[in-house]
Amino acid sequence: MRFAILSFPGSSCDVDMLHAVRDIVGEGAEIISHVDAKLENYDAVLIPTGASYGDYLRPGALAQSSESIESLKTFVKSGKPVLGVGNGFQILVEAGILPGAFLRNQSLKFRSGKAKLAVRNASTYFTSNYEEDGLLTIPFAHEYGNYFVDRETARLLKETDRIIFTYEDGNLDGSVERIAGVLNEQGNVLGMMPLPERAVEEIIGGTDGLPLFQSILKNWSEKNVSHA
Amino acid sequence: MTKVKVYVTLRESVVDPQGIAAQEALQTMGFNEVESVRIGKLIELELAGTAAEIETRVTEMCDKLLVNKVIEQYSFEIGEVAGK
DSSP states (O other): OEEEEEEOTTBOOHHHHHIIIIIIIOOEEEEEESTTOOGGGOSEEEEOOBOGGGGOSSTTTGGGGSTHHHHHHHHHHTTOOEEEETHHHHHHHHTTSSSOEEEOOTTSSOEEEEEEEEESOOSSTTTTTSOTTOEEEEEEEESSOEEEOOHHHHHHHHHTTOEEEEEOSOOTTOOGGGEEEEEOTTSOEEEESSOGGGSSBGGGTBOTTHHHHHHHHHHHHHHHOOOO | OEEEEEEEEEOTTSOOHHHHHHHHHHHHTTOTTOOOOOOOEEEEEEEOSOHHHHHHHHHHHIIIIIOOTTTEEEEEEEEEEOOO
16 A cells, blocks of 8 residues: 655654554555645555644645645545644645634643543544544644534534544543544545554554554555455 | 735634633733633735725635634725835
8 A cells, every 4th residue: 555645844743654654554655745746646645743834824724825735635535545643634624624623722832742532433444443432542742732613513523423533531622522533524534633653663652543554554455455 | 005904813602712811811910800802813914906806815815824714703904005
């Protein structure tokens, strides 16, 4: 499987993502620049965290000026999987690929640590290797992690099982419905604020992020690899 | 060139923790009459075009980039011609 790690100016955790996918999961992965990004040559797109465009205006907002966002929208329409983590999630929201918006953390502080998450839907492209309602520990690091959607959208997300991860340790940043990760309507785009690529090896404190990448690989293989 | 001031504020349904913190600080300092503080942004643009063109283009800029209408609302003032 070929993963593209789509990098914008200021995306600082593209190498972490590369290490997770290429060295730990063992699949093909490349960091590609947002300039002239040939997304159609890849099977999945991963948008890493960092502070693209300096987080100016609103985190993730200025990435919309990149022509790669149009290619990304075409890629999404084709049904192939896209995962955005941290700032990558903020970019997906600002581009209108996922619903909602991000506000500053309730505490007004940048916070980082390990989040306790529950898997609310384990039958998606991204979570089928997890157990339904399983608890995970995944690192996070953000100042704008306070996910907002209006009531109507929150209700819709709930009813359609598109709230994929929720915070189970106090929801200190103030996200609506304790949302830590959401899926698009089509089911092929996941955005999450916690950073699964930082939880793929015991040596760095846990492997709870690994099944997410393995789910993508398994679901892709089932569709695309013929068992002769 | 024309100057345009775009005022961006959080929608009323959105909690503004920064505003609440500033309100509490003001009250602590004795400004007890303050009942609410909401903090927004001011964006100043300088651009060319007729008033009608500017109105259309700035609305488009706000809707596409400058404002996130999920959480924010905006208004703008088209000001005096700057410079010469």
